[in-house]
Amino acid sequence: MKPRHKRIIFVLLALVSVGAASALINKAMKGNLNYLYAPEQVLAGKAPKDTVFRLGGLVKKDSLKRSDNSMEARFVVTDNRGNEITVVTNKILPDLFQEEKSQVSRGKMNDKGEFIAEEVLAKHDSEYMPKELEDVLKKEHGPAPVKVDGSEIPKMKGQKL
Amino acid sequence: MKINWFKYAAPMNFYSLSGKSIPFFWITALVFIATGLYWGFFKTPDELDNGMKEYYRIIFVHLGSVWMAMWLYIVMVFWAIVGLVFNTRLSFIMASATAITGALMTFIGLVTGAIWGKTSWGTWWDWDPKLTTFLILLFIYIGYIALQSAIEDTRRADKASALLALVGLAIVPIIYYAVNCPDPTQCSSLHQESSLKRIEPNIMTAMLLTTFGFWMYSFAVILMRARNIILQRERKTTWVSKLPEVNQ
Numbered sequence: 001m002k003p004r005h006k007r008i009i010f011v012l013l014a015l016v017s018v019g020a021a022s023a024l025i026n027k028a029m030k031g032n033l034n035y036l037y038a039p040e041q042v043l044a045g046k047a048p049k050d051t052v053f054r055l056g057g058l059v060k061k062d063s064l065k066r067s068d069n070s071m072e073a074r075f076v077v078t079d080n081r082g083n084e085i086t087v088v089t090n091k092i093l094p095d096l097f098q099e100e101k102s103q104v105s106r107g108k109m110n111d112k113g114e115f116i117a118e119e120v121l122a123k124h125d126s127e128y129m130p131k132e133l134e135d136v137l138k139k140e141h142g143p144a145p146v147k148v149d150g151s152e153i154p155k156m157k158g159q160k161l
Numbered sequence: 162m163k164i165n166w167f168k169y170a171a172p173m174n175f176y177s178l179s180g181k182s183i184p185f186f187w188i189t190a191l192v193f194i195a196t197g198l199y200w201g202f203f204k205t206p207d208e209l210d211n212g213m214k215e216y217y218r219i220i221f222v223h224l225g226s227v228w229m230a231m232w233l234y235i236v237m238v239f240w241a242i243v244g245l246v247f248n249t250r251l252s253f254i255m256a257s258a259t260a261i262t263g264a265l266m267t268f269i270g271l272v273t274g275a276i277w278g279k280t281s282w283g284t285w286w287d288w289d290p291k292l293t294t295f296l297i298l299l300f301i302y303i304g305y306i307a308l309q310s311a312i313e314d315t316r317r318a319d320k321a322s323a324l325l326a327l328v329g330l331a332i333v334p335i336i337y338y339a340v341n342c343p344d345p346t347q348c349s350s351l352h353q354e355s356s357l358k359r360i361e362p363n364i365m366t367a368m369l370l371t372t373f374g375f376w377m378y379s380f381a382v383i384l385m386r387a388r389n390i391i392l393q394r395e396r397k398t399t400w401v402s403k404l405p406e407v408n409q
Contacts, residue, residue, distance in 0.1 A: 008246050010245075014327050
């Protein structure tokens with residue numbers, strides 16, 4: 001065997017093991033990577049207690065209420081299937097934060113079953129469509145369906161829930 | 162006709178050939194980036210349906226740089242493997258010339274992402290899987306560059322850093338699957354999925370133009386850097402001492 005062939009075998013072996021490592025990490029990340037919890041999971045007691053976690057979901061329509069004399073804002077996070085959690089925060093809400101859109105907030109549950117958020121982030125989809133056109137499409141096809149975590153499903157993709 | 166690739170792999174021949182192509186890459190890069198940015202700033206809608214206002218236009222820099230950051234890593238590993246197998250000096254030179262532009266693109270991707278994240282999501286940074294894996298990519302690039310410059314002997318530095326690049330390749334599919342999650346219910350995150358399905362045609366055009374421009378820019382600077390490394394490593398040879406630019 002020529003030295004070059006040995007080196008080719010070495011590189012192939014290295015590539016195979018790197019590929020295997022990558023596949024294993026991907027597999028492990030899918031099961032353990034609880035980046036956020038859906039309202040359904042929190043209500044079922046699957047979210048950590050007394051520790052900070054992230055709550056994802058849609059902001060319920062007409063649920064955002066701001067206090068008159070403080071920074072406090074309250075809104076309801078829903079998955080559009082009846083699982084709802086009230087979020088209380090006194091942080092600034094981001095520009096993209098809107099009712100009926102996805103949000104991710106970080107905080108803890110209190111005794112009253114409310115989520116006290118230290119940070120509220122807005123989430124958006126990867127659709128870059130002009131405003132007017134999208135409004136027309138929405139009227140024709142109705143509101144967008146949502147995923148388990150309450151975020152919007154990209155339309156026209158045919159993904160399974 | 163059989164092309165003798167090893168002829169072009171000789172640093173002397175590569176030096177003159179690449180020197181001729183660099184102006185072409187620079188001009189193409191400038192034309193495409195300028196057209197892409199013009200298109201992106203003036204031909205695209207001011208407000209999007211997902212609530213984003215004019216600030217979403219940072220995507221024309223963000224997308225091109227993150228795509229190049231990942232693509233250049235694959236290019237770098239390709240050169241590292243060719244170098245490890247065939248022991249060609251030029252492949253290692255190309256790998257190390259690619260690393261710096263790759264690291265720069267990763268850095269630009271992270272910075273533009275942070276600015277965009279602050280304006281739209283409401284935070285500069287979040288330990289979301291997509292963002293975190295991309296930060297690791299930057300560390301791998303930096304590790305490669307550091308290892309390359311830490312070892313005095315170039316032959317050994319080339320081989321050691323090529324191996325590091327090869328091992329670090331594991332991160333690329335992880336980023337890819339973190340961003341293009343095959344099953345969205347299993348990997349929810351803050352960063353959106355990067356589907357190109359529903360994008361307004363003018364936004365798409367501007368994205369493709371700037372990304373191609375970034376690619377051509379990468380060709381131009383990587384070739385220039387490779388030529389510098391060649392001059393440095395071959396400074397004692399006669400062909401370098403005869404170059405007009407050296408004898409000024």
